[in-house]
Amino acid sequence: MTDSSKHVVLHLGDPIKYNKDLYEQLAKRYIIIQPSTEERQRTAFLKALRTRKWGNFSAIMRPFWATGGEMGRWDAELVPLLPESLKVFASAGAGYDWADVDLLAERSVLYCNGATASSEAVADMAIYHIISVFRNMQWSNLAARSGNPNIFLDAHINSPFTAHNPRGHVLGVVGLGSIGYTIAQKAYAAFGMKIIYYDPFPKSAEQEAAVGAVRVPDLDDMVAQADCVVLAAPGSSGLVMDAARIARMKRGSRLVNVSRGNLVDSNAVADSMESGYLFAVGLDVHEEEPNVNPRLLAMRNATLTCHTAGGALETTIGFERLAMENVLAVLQGGLPLTPVNRHLMKQT
Template identity: 45%
Template sequence: MSSSSKPTVLHLGDDIRWNHELYTELNQKFNVVRSYSMGRDEFKKALQEKRWGEFVGMYRPFWNTGGEMGNWDKELIDVLPKSCRIYASAGAGFDWVDTRTLAQRGIIYCNAASACTESVADAAIVLILSCYRAIAWSFIAARSCDTAQFRDANQNIAAVTHNPNGSVLGIVGLGKIGYRIAEKASRAFEMKIQYYDIVRMEEREKDVGAKWCNTLEELVQTSDCVLLATPFDGKVLLSTDQFTQFKKGARLVNIARGKLVDEDALNEALDDGVISAAGLDVHANEPHVNGKLAQRKNVMVLSHTAGASVESHVGFERLGMENLLGWLERGEEGVVSAVNLLWLNREE
């Protein structure tokens, strides 16, 4: 098939690194054109000039490249060619892309959450354990090479730490990642699981022995550790009102999105002892980390790396191509990780 007779896909960002055979297949079935890396203004101008023609899909295999144009809002979406029907991207979260506006334009957006599920779940367990066992305090004290800090941690940590087994882990969002965390926490650490989500998932409840909470308030009032594993929909989920309802001394872990948490309110809750410890992979104003939170010895902060592993990146590459090839073969039914079908305008 000649390149002129094949539908075109725009590949955003770096070269493929792992799934070369699948990328060969993608090139056999699509005319793949490249944007590499460019800023928002240049990218928008290129779209307006139809530099890449009437492409039917976009492919972004890596989270850290191909996103230089910034947020995919209406301004950018409006200059996409009318031929575009699918956007397959790396990464689990999609707060940077207006998936509803894409859907209104008839464009399916596919994320790659399943590819990083294992890595994120493992990191969540690290943060949970840190909250219970004051790992951050011990680590910082030892790394300081200060004998006074070492002795302080060595002699005082036991009085304020606990084993997690038997305590209640309340998960907000029992999607792929939340469910995998529940499996690990319940089976390896004997934690009791409860969850809150917009949809009840009875099969998953049975698999991990989870309790369904009808409201977020019920969950935070009865959990020893609250873990956020839900997408950011533009609203803060935990602020002063919610923190006042937490069990005294509860813990908070966030591996979802930093903007879900009001960090000033979290600092107040930590000051008051309402929250005894926190583990944060994500932050409200990345790449800037809240300085007060970062200096606390009862808070472990990471650099939004919970999903960062070679295995995740291999999966990001592969899943994006599988979505594109599946769509080409069977249309909407062929995509494997669409997130906006609920709003998809099929008349566009």
């Protein structure tokens, strides 16, 4: 294959940091173009696509979630400008709300994410939040840091009266994909929790049996049965927990979100917490990041972290590797490793 006939790969974001041998393989096979930060700003990026500045590229890879997204959402304004030669868009990150994957599918572009690389880290963070909302850990943490002996003693003496062991309680998982299933595995193995789940795509009988999971086909029914609801659905699911659905949860139950902030109405959560209906909440993601709902900041039964569920070095390395492996697989005529929208594409 001559250079002129090589596939072109558009590399969005920072240079490769970890999987350099894999990048060398990619660079030997294909022509890699890495637009500058200035070229990735939306106005400049759209202009470059309109003028075919980078030619008929066959693949896009975004190996780091923190860079390469400067052009904003891949929407109905941007996607139609992509060349017909484009086959695959492989990006870091488990979520994909920043790209219209349905629209990409209509143009026969596979979108691949990095969910499997972050499953372990995000599931660990979910377990942290599950422990916290059952055992009043935020109350204890805040009291220990207060420097006030009376506040310390109040938590020491009183928090155990509303704290519970997770064991034997019902965990309802919304979205039993790679991350959701790993959460279920850990909660089942570590605590012996009873797992129920809601997902449009059921797991196999063998997978369900491995974690004692029971699928509940109606989301309202599922949240009504759970002692703790954990959100592991993609951000594209839209608002999942509004005031009406929170009201369907058990009185005194708990809510954990390690997915996307737009899935939860934080004011509805605050209302429910203030009324005593919802006992505790654990949020790693927030509606208006980097801003956190100020009503929740003052609550000792609200565990709040700053969108770091996937924040382990192993995740970053895995995101980078998967972006390149997906590109290599598709351009060599194989199947993608982590497709998001393959089921939406027309079968030929």
